[in-house]
Amino acid sequence: MCGNGRLEQRPEDRGAFSCGDCSRVVTSPILKRxxxxxxxxxxxxxxxxxxxxxxxxxSSLLRFAAGEDGRSRDQEPWQKSSFLHLVSFWLRATK
Structure with a gap:
């Protein structure tokens, strides 16, 4: 692997990842958010x-934002602002 860190997901290969520069297939990518x-x-x-x-x-925030079944919830604008307020509060509370 060339080590550039630029991965591309290829739908024609069932979503496999490959290097954007050298095109080698990456079997176990380390995904970071x-x-x-x-x-x-x-x-x-x-x-x-x-x-x-x-x-x-x-990861914890994303799990919280997702529904119980793991799918993203459709949210009204007030729910989104409430979620952002909750994230802000959570950050202050865990400092």
């Missing part, structure tokens, strides 16, 4: 904090 959360501080309106979440935190 990146999620950044920006928090505003009411007492200091000019400040904004950027938080990069750990892999296990992202």
């Amino acid at each position: 990146h999620l950044q959360v920006f928090l505003d501080c009411r007492s200091r309106p000019q400040c904004r904090v950027k938080v990069k979440l750990l892999q296990r935190s992202i």
Whole structure:
């Protein structure tokens, strides 16, 4: 493997991953998610904090956002803002 980290998923190969540069098939890819959360501080309106979440935190949030059956729920706008508020609260509570 050339080690570039740029994987592509190929539908013609039943969703197998391959390297975007050398085209070698990757049988066991390590998938990583990146999620950044920006928090505003009411007492200091000019400040904004950027938080990069750990892999296990992202996985936990995604499981929470999914329905009991693992499928994503259709949400109304107020539910999305409530979820974001909950994520923000969860981040503050676990610092």
